Amino acid sequence: MLEGCKGVREALIAEVKRQGLDKEVKVVETGCLGPCDLGPVIVIYPEGTLYQKVQVSDVPEIVEQHLLKGRVVRRLVGEAPQAGVVTYEEPTYLGVQERIVLRNCGVIDPESIEEYIARDGYRALARCLTEMKPADVIEAVRKSGLVGRGGAAFPTGLKWSFTAKAEADQKYILCNADEGEPGTFKDRLILEGDPHSILEGMAIAGYAVGADKGFIYVRGEYVLSIERLTKAIEQARALGLLGSDILGSGFSFDVEIRKGAGAYVCGEETALIESIEGKRGEPRVKPPYPGTEGLFGKPTVVNNVETIANIPPILLNGPDWFRKFGTERCPGTKVFTLTGDINNKGLIEVPMGITLRRVIYDIGGGIPGGKGFKMAQTGGTSGGCLPRELLDVPMDYFTLPEHGSALGSGALLIMDDSHCIVDIAECFMRFFEHESCGKCTPCREGTARLREIVARIARGEGRPGDLELLDELGSVMQASSLCGLGQAAPVPIKTMLRYFRDEFESHINEKRCPTGTCGI
């Protein structure tokens, strides 16, 4: 979209028409294909030839050579393997991916409900409504072993069962699309690329727990996501897949969009609920948990976009099928966003438990510019930084915490050896100081003090004892902050102190930056 895609699309439509091919060739605007840094990208079906970095000036050649004469334009297909042409279904670096969540992204026209239905869309919902009792649906999700993909990794089936058991005249399903974790853009691309999968997943959740109303809370900045969701909701209502008495089953469910207004903390489920209620997005004290007392005081399921996108395939193919992917403790796939110093930036979906090394070197194409790997931050800015020695740790929700980090939202920020650890730490801490909502003292004061201490180390004014102070302050925040924001804010700094302590020490003791890049 950003790199002149609109112009390429218009040129393509015009050129196809000029060559008289408009009856045979359909130009479709899809959701994201994944490899952001190769954009604009075009895939030509049926064979799935993938053209990269396409400019308006390349369009006549593609139309004439490929569409008219059946010859692949080799200079635009990137580094092809021996086989010849890179196709979208199996490009070299996408080879180890398993697409469950992203099954439709980049394949269908996200603005067409027909294309979604043609790929088994709404079949899982139909099966639930006609063949399964609500309790069976929850049991299937529980058996699949699916855990929340927003970061907290709470078992989804268990979460649903709390709300199902709660007695109330009204229950709600909330889809958390307030994706604010820096480095994360998976939810945006799922919403833009396959909005109906979210509506279907929410309706299934509603049937399972006895809710007839859903809200999708989307970041205000995600203009295109909101636009496509709005269209999808209208289409689903028109076909009777949302609304009252869906498919004649007697079950009713409808969805509304709520737009966020720029607050990272609203990704926290109770802050998100406050925001939908028209208040400042400040987290609530838990318990009570939303499962029994959530939106407007009613039992509420809050699930992340990626979690919900997993629901229709699980119900369609069964929990045993889902358990074939990933690890025993953490079945399924994970969508990662690759950012920072890495050759192939963008979106990937891989089996849970894959190692950092495989992601960086087999899929990500390694570090650019001949530089070395220094560290990777997993789980976004609130995750930990892992050094070279931990490249072979399996990435899942249970193993990474053993090393002080977290899988979180699946953001992976790769940093090469030119970066100064203190400079990066200051960047992380600035973020938390700004995003702390100010409700509880450990987070409000803690984030500010962490930033101050790191800033003075960066200026060459660090004092003996500063590192111990950072450690202690971090522990206090983790133990006493009200919500995940304050509890996670010290995670990056604590892992950096654990794995790169000597670099902090040389800033304090020798007033010297070992990388020579931070201007001390």
Added chain:
Amino acid sequence: MEPTSEGTRACTAKVDGILERYCRKPEALVSILHDVQKEAGYLSEETITQIASGLDVPVSKVYGVATFYSLFSTRPKGRYIIRVCENAPCHVLGAKAVVDALERELGIPMGGTTSDGKFTLEYTSCLGVCGVAPAIMINEAVYGNLTPERVPLILKEYK
């Protein structure tokens, strides 16, 4: 909005229409503020007071919400709002140099508005386009893979 009495009246009517559209429900406050800001450019003291009385809630509540969220502004801003991401993924790929170039080209510091009221320069939370970092957003258009050299070329589109 012009500060003339006629302009004020027109604005009051528009805000009233928005309140009506949401049935004057206090739980719609965030949506109401979105719509009002889109109409009026920012949330002035007068508008906030009007919204509060329209919803029958204290002014402090509306002000509290308006100042909590970063997309809302209680001060007038430039016609083009340039939101710059300096979060870690952009930082790692050189966002600082882009910030310096923007400040230099526009002659204002981060947080400032040009004297002709055309540009406001501010930091934003992550824009979720980290695959093409560093990135900025000008009103609703996103620009990625930025370098200091590209900054003047992009600004030219708006000057």
